Amino acid sequence: MGHLKIWLLLMLPEVVFCRTLPKHVAEDPFVISVVTNGTYSIQVNNVTWLSSAPIFFHVGGKTYSTEDNSLKLNATTGHNGLDRLGQWQTTCYNMVAGASSIFGCFKTYISPNLPIVIFQQIFPDGALNTSTGDPDKVVSGFPSFQVPAAGPQLGYLSYGGLMFGDEKTLGVFTSDKAKLKSGLVSGPLVLFDKDNNVVITAPFSQFMAASMFQDGDRKRVSWGIFGGAEQLPVGYMYETIMYYSSDGINAAMSDWGSLMREYYGKDNAYRQSDLTLNYVGYWTDGGAYYYYNEEPGKNYEETILDVRDYAHRTSIPYRYVQFDSYFYPKGPQDGALTWVPMADLFPSGFQSLYDKTGWPSGAHNRYWSSKTTYAKQNGGRFDFIVEEATSKAIPIDQDFWDYLFETSREWGLTLYEQDWLNVEFNEMNVTLSDVSVGRTWLMQMGKGARKHGVTIQYCMSNPRHAMQSLEIPVVTQARVSGDYRAGADNWKIGISSIFADAMGIAPFKDTFWSTERQPGNPKYPDLIEPHSELQVIVSTLSTGPVAPGDIVNGTNVTLLMSCCNSDGLILQPSKPAMAIDSQMLQQAFQDGSGPDGEVYTTYSRIGEYVFGIILASAMEADFSLTPSAAGFDFFDPSLVFHRSVNQRTSVTAFSPSKPLTISGGCSRSGPCLYYTSPVFSVASKQVLLYGEEGKVVPISPKRVVQIDVSDDVVVTVRGAQREEVVFVFLENQTYIRVTCVIGSSGSADISFTNRQCSTY
Numbered sequence: 001m002g003h004l005k006i007w008l009l010l011m012l013p014e015v016v017f018c019r020t021l022p023k024h025v026a027e028d029p030f031v032i033s034v035v036t037n038g039t040y041s042i043q044v045n046n047v048t049w050l051s052s053a054p055i056f057f058h059v060g061g062k063t064y065s066t067e068d069n070s071l072k073l074n075a076t077t078g079h080n081g082l083d084r085l086g087q088w089q090t091t092c093y094n095m096v097a098g099a100s101s102i103f104g105c106f107k108t109y110i111s112p113n114l115p116i117v118i119f120q121q122i123f124p125d126g127a128l129n130t131s132t133g134d135p136d137k138v139v140s141g142f143p144s145f146q147v148p149a150a151g152p153q154l155g156y157l158s159y160g161g162l163m164f165g166d167e168k169t170l171g172v173f174t175s176d177k178a179k180l181k182s183g184l185v186s187g188p189l190v191l192f193d194k195d196n197n198v199v200i201t202a203p204f205s206q207f208m209a210a211s212m213f214q215d216g217d218r219k220r221v222s223w224g225i226f227g228g229a230e231q232l233p234v235g236y237m238y239e240t241i242m243y244y245s246s247d248g249i250n251a252a253m254s255d256w257g258s259l260m261r262e263y264y265g266k267d268n269a270y271r272q273s274d275l276t277l278n279y280v281g282y283w284t285d286g287g288a289y290y291y292y293n294e295e296p297g298k299n300y301e302e303t304i305l306d307v308r309d310y311a312h313r314t315s316i317p318y319r320y321v322q323f324d325s326y327f328y329p330k331g332p333q334d335g336a337l338t339w340v341p342m343a344d345l346f347p348s349g350f351q352s353l354y355d356k357t358g359w360p361s362g363a364h365n366r367y368w369s370s371k372t373t374y375a376k377q378n379g380g381r382f383d384f385i386v387e388e389a390t391s392k393a394i395p396i397d398q399d400f401w402d403y404l405f406e407t408s409r410e411w412g413l414t415l416y417e418q419d420w421l422n423v424e425f426n427e428m429n430v431t432l433s434d435v436s437v438g439r440t441w442l443m444q445m446g447k448g449a450r451k452h453g454v455t456i457q458y459c460m461s462n463p464r465h466a467m468q469s470l471e472i473p474v475v476t477q478a479r480v481s482g483d484y485r486a487g488a489d490n491w492k493i494g495i496s497s498i499f500a501d502a503m504g505i506a507p508f509k510d511t512f513w514s515t516e517r518q519p520g521n522p523k524y525p526d527l528i529e530p531h532s533e534l535q536v537i538v539s540t541l542s543t544g545p546v547a548p549g550d551i552v553n554g555t556n557v558t559l560l561m562s563c564c565n566s567d568g569l570i571l572q573p574s575k576p577a578m579a580i581d582s583q584m585l586q587q588a589f590q591d592g593s594g595p596d597g598e599v600y601t602t603y604s605r606i607g608e609y610v611f612g613i614i615l616a617s618a619m620e621a622d623f624s625l626t627p628s629a630a631g632f633d634f635f636d637p638s639l640v641f642h643r644s645v646n647q648r649t650s651v652t653a654f655s656p657s658k659p660l661t662i663s664g665g666c667s668r669s670g671p672c673l674y675y676t677s678p679v680f681s682v683a684s685k686q687v688l689l690y691g692e693e694g695k696v697v698p699i700s701p702k703r704v705v706q707i708d709v710s711d712d713v714v715v716t717v718r719g720a721q722r723e724e725v726v727f728v729f730l731e732n733q734t735y736i737r738v739t740c741v742i743g744s745s746g747s748a749d750i751s752f753t754n755r756q757c758s759t760y
Contacts, residue, residue, distance in 0.1 A: 029197070030244035032117050034106060038066040038073050038093060040143075044197050044244070047152050053144040053220040055104060057097045058227075059127040064097035072096040080110075084263050087111040090120070100127045104142045107239075115244040116259070118204055119143045121224065126234040135228030135432040136183030138213040143201075143240060144222035147175045147214070152193060155588030156180070157249065159187035159499050162422060164480045164507070165463040166496040170587040175219040184226060184426055186212035187463025188499065190249060194585065194593065197245075198252035204241035204260075207467040208425070208438035228432040236435070248581045250498060250631055257502025264470040266504045271476040274455045274506075276362055276415045278702075279319035279568040280546045280560070282307055283511040284326075285364065285417075287484030288549025292326050293523050295552065300327070300345040301353055303552075308357045310552045316560065317568030320414060322362040322547065323350075332391040335369025339404060350411035362415035362457070363408070367424040368393040374400060385430050385437070392428050394441055401448025409452050416449055419459040426462075439468060446472030457508065457545075466503055477506040477544055484510040484549075486518075486529035489668075491538040492618075494579030494600040501576050508544035512536070514556040521551070531668045532556060534617055536563055540696040541577035541602055541615060546570050562696050567720040571692070571700035573613055577602040582629050595623040599662065601630045604699050606707050610635040611689070611699045612676035616666035624659040637676035639688060644728065647735045651688065675699075677730070680713050680752075687713055687752055690728035693737065698728070705747065713752040721746065725757075 031043045042050040054067035064071040074094040081088055092105035105120035121140050130139045154173040160181020161167025165188070169179050173191055181187060188202035189212060201223065203210035211226040223240040225232070243259070245252035261267070271277060284290045294303045304321060311318050327345060329337045341350050350361065368374075368384070370391045375384035382400035386393040395401065405413070424441075425431045431438045442465065449456050450473065458465055458478040469475035480496035482488075490510055497507040512535035516528050529535070539546045540563040548560055564570045577600035586594030597619030604611045612632050614625070627637050640654035654660055654676060666672035675698065677688040689707070691698025703725075706716040717725055719742040727750045729736040736755065740748050743759030750757050 029246060030115055030199075032106065034091060036073075036076055040106070042199065042242070044193075044199065049152060049154065049191065049199060050145040051148070053141070053146045053218070053222065055093075055095070055144060056141045056222075057095075057100070057102055057127075058132050058139045059100045059130050060098045061129045062098060063132075070097075079105075084265075085109055085114060085259070092120075092122075101125055102127075114259070117242045119223070119240040119242070121238045123232045123236045124234070126236060127232040129230070130225075130232060131230045131433065132227035135226055136211075136213070137227035138211050138222055138224035139227055139229050139232075140224035140238070141213075141220075141222030142224065143242070144220055147173065147178050147219045147221055149175050149219075153589075154191050154193055155585060157190040157192070157495070157584055157588070159190075159463055159496075160185045162460050162462065163482060164458070164461055164466045164478045164496055164500050164505070166480050166482070166493070168495060170584060172588065178214070180212070180214045180221060182214040183211055184432075184464075185422075185462050187466070189221070190253070192249055192585070192588075194589070196248040196581075198247075198249055200241075200243040200245075200252055200256050202241055202256075203464075203467060204239035206238045206435065206439070207464050207470070208442070209435040210238060210240075210464060225435065226432065229435050230433045232435060249584055250578060250581055253498045253502045257504070260467075260470055260502070261504050266470050266473055268504060270455055270474050271504065271506055274415070274476045275360060276320060276455070276457075276545050277477060277506050277543065278570060280317060280548070280564050280570060281320040281322060281362065282311070282318045282359075283322040283545075283547035283549045285322060285324040285511055285547075285549070287486065287524075288324075288511045289513070289518050289521055289551040289554070290549065291324055291523060293521055294345075296520075299347065301347060304353060305356060306552050308359070310555075314555065314557050315566070316555060316557060317564065317566060318359065319568045320361060321357065321359045322364070322415075322417070324364045325366055325419070327363070328365075331369030331371040333369070335367050335372070335392055336365055337369050337371060338373045339365055339408070354412035360412040360414040362417055363413055364417045364419055366420040367427075368395065385428075387428055387430065390428050392424065394424060394428060394431065394437065395444070396437070396440060398444045398447060401444050402451060405448045405452035405454050409454065413454055415457055416454050417457045417459055418445065421458055421461045421465045423460070425465070438464070442468050442472060446474055450474045458505075463499075466499065466505070469503055469505060475505065477508050479510060480507040481509045484512055486513050486524060486527035487531070489618075491531070491534055492598060493538065493542060494577065494598055495584065497542060497576045498578045501578070506544040507542050507576055508547075509535075509538055509542055511547045511549035512539065513554075514548050514550055514560050515554050518551040518554050532559060534668055534671045536560060537615060537671055537673065537696050538577070539563065540570060541573060541600065541613065543572045543576045558694075562694055565703065565719050566723040569702055571695055571697045571702050573602040573697050574605045574701055575602055577613065577615055580625075580629055580631060595625075595662065596620040597623070597664075597666070599623065599625065601632070603632070603635075604697060604701055604704075606699065606701060606704050609678050609707055611678075611691070612637045612640075613697065614640075614660070614662075614674040615671060616662045616674075617671040618668055619662060619664045619666040621664040623662045623664075625662055626656050626659045627654060628656065629659075632676070636678070638679060640674050640676050641688070641690070641730065643673040643675070644690065644693065644735065647737070649690065649730070649735065651730060651733055680709055682709075682711065682713055682752060685731055688730040689713070689715065690730050690735075693726040693728050711753070715750045716747060717750060718742070718747045725750075
């Protein structure tokens, strides 16, 4: 976060005057200048990054704009108040569009000084006949900026499209090159230069009704209410936030996300306690071996029981199972009719299967069919909006969600996977014409899940759904990649994970195969998975679900167990692995400023000690990485070492003057992992902690509870009873293994000096 003030400059067309403007205003790097004629601009370090385009509103069937003076600007007024972020002040244009009164306000924070400005559109009397006829446009444009033909060299990252905005674009922010994600699929826009300055612009409220629209003809980009909205309620307000940081893209997104979560009161409690984020589960979704495919001559119930028996024989510690869309009946255009398992697939039902396996379940759902048996229109009990024209329906009844989750909890539901979010929203008429239905749908779903102890995963979400999750604490995770197919690149989640984590969501890369060949699958007869190790590594580092979907008798158990302990607890880092800033700079500017490949970093924090982790894959050339470029500025990673092979690892210096050379040989089939450790001095010996042998994250806060340093280095670990943990110290390049068997307490102390383990 930039610890800097935003100064609001109030200027008449010919006379400049300032309110509370100190002498050092020129030193403030983020400034918004506002002119009473309706124009405004954004300066960063005294350079204009953005100049306003005309303000416009479409009301009463007509577009009113400052461009032709049809939108009348009356007095400029000011207000102040207090909210969750602090003391604020606003300066507002009082505008008239036909018969409609509208306020366009600039909101800044006085205490504390926050590097933000919030643009507000307020309709005190509401507005009628607002639809533009095109839902991908916007009813209103404030803020609205010209995309420059030239100017400062800015890059952009435009989140948008499916899977939490994973269909992102990056490039140079000029009118002939900017290809932004616009309309219903739009999301946060991140502008940046090569000096770590970043400006993020995104919806701040009314997420399900908000859009960004790039008008290519006029070379403008505008934020407002989606273009299909037919009317706006009395007192309706939509807000856009602009956030500045001088610390680079990752830090800016993290700090912006923290502010958003603070404002909406979303904490990590549900994310931290979610069973499916903490333990390995067995998945049957798209790309998994048993996706719409049972074992020969068997039904799904028998297939899942065979998976259980195989897991028991091989000590694979699955803790839950996921059922995909094959289990429930469907109506026209494959919408869900009734959310219960079909008898021919699960003759004994989910309750019996839960009793036999002991596995709670995650279960998939999609958009509702217009023929759903739950709707009153079809003889059901609950209020739905049913559209025969689109063959879809949407619930508007809190009792429905309470019923659905209460009954499904009986058969072990722990995770509700709401898939096809884009279709339910983008392909119904009511959701694209009413500004409140989309939010009501997701809020009622979340309230019902929370009441009955169920968490939610979003899939095929657009950024509007992603940001709406800020108001729904039980949405703990989301898919941030396309569907898995063996051998494909859906593991490239480093950039989408940045957005997900900012929203308080664990990113999920989808299922995977842990072995190369899994023959006999009629759905994927010719696929092979040559990158199984990479799939496991990325899944583990993501902090999302680790979700193998292997054929019975086809799991690489050793590889899979590198993610977790013997109880299935995933040994994760402290935060998701994310693409480094220079990777995004390279993708935007194409100037050699970053790696030609994927470089993600993360860390594990154990008390006061921090252990860095670097993943490199799909590299086309060598790349020199400094600690700062890795995002490791906040601790001292003075040494770095490779993942161990045959009890050997080389320790090298890692500093601004001695960067790590990441090999161009770090490939999909041979990904590279690098680790850092604090240097511990014990009896004149230099000691590093490599950590647990054979694990993707050798030092994880899920495994290592405490590190005590005096005349010894003692590491306290926890695990399952009788679990064997092989812990590695590095002393002057020597690889020292200590084998420990966890006792009945679930904890043990491992001593470097004594080379032994104490259980209690």
